[in-house]
Amino acid sequence: MLPPSEKALVPFVSVDNMMRLVHHIGIETVLRDLADYIEEDFRRWELFDKTPRVASHSDVGVIELMPTSDGESYGFKYVNGHPKNTSEGLQTVTAFGLLANVYTGYPVLLTEMTILTALRTAAMSAVAAKHLAPKGSHTMAMIGNGAQSEFQTLAMKAIIGLNTVRLYDKDPAATRKCAANLAHTGLTVIPCTSPEQAIEGAQILTTCTADKQNATILSDNMVGSGVHINAIGGDCPGKTELASGILTRSDIFVEYPPQTRIEGEIQQLAPDHPVTELWQVITGATQGRTDQRQITLFDSVGFAIEDFSALRYIRDKVADTPFHIDLDMLADPDDPRDLYGMLTRAKA
Amino acid sequence: MLPPSEKALVPFVSVDNMMRLVHHIGIETVLRDLADYIEEDFRRWELFDKTPRVASHSDVGVIELMPTSDGESYGFKYVNGHPKNTSEGLQTVTAFGLLANVYTGYPVLLTEMTILTALRTAAMSAVAAKHLAPKGSHTMAMIGNGAQSEFQTLAMKAIIGLNTVRLYDKDPAATRKCAANLAHTGLTVIPCTSPEQAIEGAQILTTCTADKQNATILSDNMVGSGVHINAIGGDCPGKTELASGILTRSDIFVEYPPQTRIEGEIQQLAPDHPVTELWQVITGATQGRTDQRQITLFDSVGFAIEDFSALRYIRDKVADTPFHIDLDMLADPDDPRDLYGMLTRAKA
Structure with a gap:
């Protein structure tokens, strides 16, 4: 042969x-x-x-x-x-x-x-944060310290210059694992014992939890003005992480609306709730953040x-x-x- | 590591x-x-x-x-x-x-x-012929002598007892290749120089050509009663092999109608033209061939x-x-x- x-x-x-x-x-x-x-x-x-x-x-x-x-x-x-x-x-x-x-x-x-997906998902989040997060963002709350958490954190460091991450997971062992992995990266790593503690002083709030259910990882009263929310874990029908009250106070940016309306946080909203496609921000066709007090939300589900x-x-x-x-x-x-x-x- | x-x-x-x-x-x-x-x-x-x-x-x-x-x-x-x-x-x-x-x-x-696809496509055709071809079918016209032709022929031999194949391709070199490959399989192999010659005395007519266009490999007047047509090559939008007159004279059997209506020979017909799902013949829920004079057509596009x-x-x-x-x-x-x-x- x-x-x-x-x-x-x-x-x-x-x-x-x-x-x-x-x-x-x-x-x-x-x-x-x-x-x-x-x-x-x-x-x-x-x-x-x-x-x-x-x-x-x-x-x-x-x-x-x-x-x-x-x-x-x-x-x-x-x-x-x-x-x-x-x-x-x-x-x-x-x-x-x-x-x-x-x-x-x-x-x-x-x-x-x-x-490779862990790396590209993190890079995607950082691209969105580069265009949407408040100028000079340096601290991120990382809620959900599973397999994606270190990649998210390191991408924010590499691409937008993050210097501090505040970690929270309902399982303290996950937070210990994440903190240990990030120990020698040059970042200040602060393990927290509640989501409220994790978001203190953070300009970027990243949620990345894995339960297949409509959860409320961030409730409405936890989120103040002038932050960028990077919502990763709400990524299939019936699986969301944010209180709907946060969504209605945010300017929402998505990858591909026909997919995000089914899978993302915005499955909680009316099908015609206004959203902006991120690619239009990147080309300059539309503005991203226009005000330091604005809440921007990247409702990320991952696109082909x-x-x-x-x-x-x-x-x-x-x-x-x-x-x-x-x-x-x-x-x-x-x-x-x-x-x-x-x-x-x-x-x- | x-x-x-x-x-x-x-x-x-x-x-x-x-x-x-x-x-x-x-x-x-x-x-x-x-x-x-x-x-x-x-x-x-x-x-x-x-x-x-x-x-x-x-x-x-x-x-x-x-x-x-x-x-x-x-x-x-x-x-x-x-x-x-x-x-x-x-x-x-x-x-x-x-x-x-x-x-x-x-x-x-x-x-x-x-x-594996060549093998399964051939096995699928033979399963359909087993349920639809006239009893005692022994001769097949194989029109289109490309990569799928030997597999089609051998499956008909192995599964329904075919003993003779009549080959035609617009390129004589393809027919020579197919005939040489089938030479020691125990089948009688008859190379032909026209489609009309190939279908003489055949109970099963298999068309398997590859042009991406609406072609007429079999015209209406070529197909008499009492045959089973195994149409393999019409398998994407804009690609068909049979004259529409043949379709309207045939009882048509398909794999999955939502796909075949778009991709198969029946893309030439009205979207509500009656077809029978082959699985219902196999379970016995519906009859296959009911009359030796009937024209049965397996409009095969290949299904997942x-x-x-x-x-x-x-x-x-x-x-x-x-x-x-x-x-x-x-x-x-x-x-x-x-x-x-x-x-x-x-x-x-």
């Missing part, structure tokens, strides 16, 4: 290689680079083929496919969300993704995206274009490194019409 | 290993087994989570995701269709697929599906449940064989909430 031709091979970045690649580049550099790739794609938002993600819900979680295309490349992510997994020693969220060439339909990259940006980044960065293997994933007979002949000749 | 835990590993079946597995089992046995798995899933059709595939069209082709779930397992296929690829030395269709556990959201199998059946089959068969490798595709920190800690510890 001849070895498969190069056309048949798809570069694959394993979890192990993703970690090596991130350390090879440096975590904070990766976060800044991802922010640049995301901003670049948000600036050309209109040319993307956009669709709400395709979700398959069960009693215990959801499995989603998130495709998009810029006309030259096509990308999709497979991602699950299973809050009960943590108690069984599994990840709440795992993901992998693929980038393909639109002209040939052939895949050009397969990669783990559990780590962000994964597309992350896939483009990994494709560009991994090419000349050893941090991938080639998978024999595509049948490539010498004569394209002779798939059967390839199969029968393989017997020999 | 510790090796990844077993939870993080996803069995991957490469093209090379798929070919080894198929030969290990035997091609005709694989086709019969796949027909059994497909029939089993069609019998429990109603419990599946069904959605038309998610297509991303470009000028030169299409990239599709085809997800479904039976509540215990979730499967999807990535597949492209690029008719112009053949002239560039690439496959028209390449595919890969994934099966996951609905309870955890964790993938349990990643596999090439270019070869068939890929699901194929993924289930490969998962069951590959488990105790050496025909897979394990991919480190899922991040699996010791503490599920400590993804960042796993990343930073990997640096050491």
